[in-house]
Amino acid sequence: MKKNERKWDGDPIKKIVEAEKEDALQIFRGMDFRGRLQERIKSGPKKTTSLPLWLKKSIPVLGLILVLVCVGLIARILLFPPSPLDRTLGGFEEFFTKSPVLRRILADEEASARKEAIWEKEEFVDFEWILKHVLFSLHRKNIPDEKIPFLMYQILRDVDPKKAERLQIYEVSSQKDFYLKKELECLKDQDCRIKLFSQILIKLKEV
């Protein structure tokens, strides 16, 4: 390396560079570099307002957290899609209206009136959540809508045969409506409702 350096010291290019530096330094020394610099410092902005070090360091971490939260939310939506039955009255009603069998009941004025009566009861609110879970489970297990009333009637009969019998006095136009009416009657009774839906859950486990 030293050999190379010695060789380079005698190189004409080195001499040109040295001459250029020498000339330039004369110019530099002849100018009031310090004075001009001080002037510029005084006239210009004092210092760039930079973020504090702790904030600078935390920016990547915060960014990473934000990205992870976003990824988490997206993954949650993809893996656990929101239930079609939101915990709202509207969502619950929506489910009923989408079910072809239940829609028929709702279309019926008498049934609608009963439904309204049920909805207005305060106690129904407690029960609503259980019912939603049941219906959602039915939905998830892909049980056809038309089988739901029959399933519910069967359970009702298992839970309270007397009440089921008593409910038969209602006039029914068809066997299916009979089940449905019983189902709705049962919904009026809180004890019955709880038993009924406990049984539904058990049945579902069996399914």
Place this chain on the structure above:
Amino acid sequence: MSLSETVYKICLGFAKNPWDAQDLTQDVYLKAFRNLDSLKDNKYARDWLFRIARNTALDHGRKHRVRQIFLAQSRGEPAETRPPEYQLDHAESLRSLKKAVRQLPKKLRDVFILREYGDLSYREIAEILGIKDGTVMSRLLRAREAVRMQMMEKEYEKK
């Protein structure tokens, strides 16, 4: 040799002429003054300043390439005391050298300028560029060779 003169010489390597180099040196010091907070340890002030010089020069080269052409024409040249033949010859060689340095790949140019103009040690250049001493040496050899070849080609074309 003061620190400002070393910075000035480095800037000279990147600039086209001594006046541009002076402006550049001013910018380097101004930038350093405004970013004093980023200097963690005074022990590294020298390398830190040279690093600013190199980065500022590279930025300057990119931003003011066009502006320099016009400014150089409007500036007054310094009084030259050497014989006219020397002036002519020297100016030609210098132009040729500047062109050759400008045409060097960035990696080689950085090493060449820091060594030949800044007179920095291999260790200092390695620190500034974040490379090994051996890499500095090999790049410097390649840079010198490339400059030599470039200038020889120029000479040949002239003849």
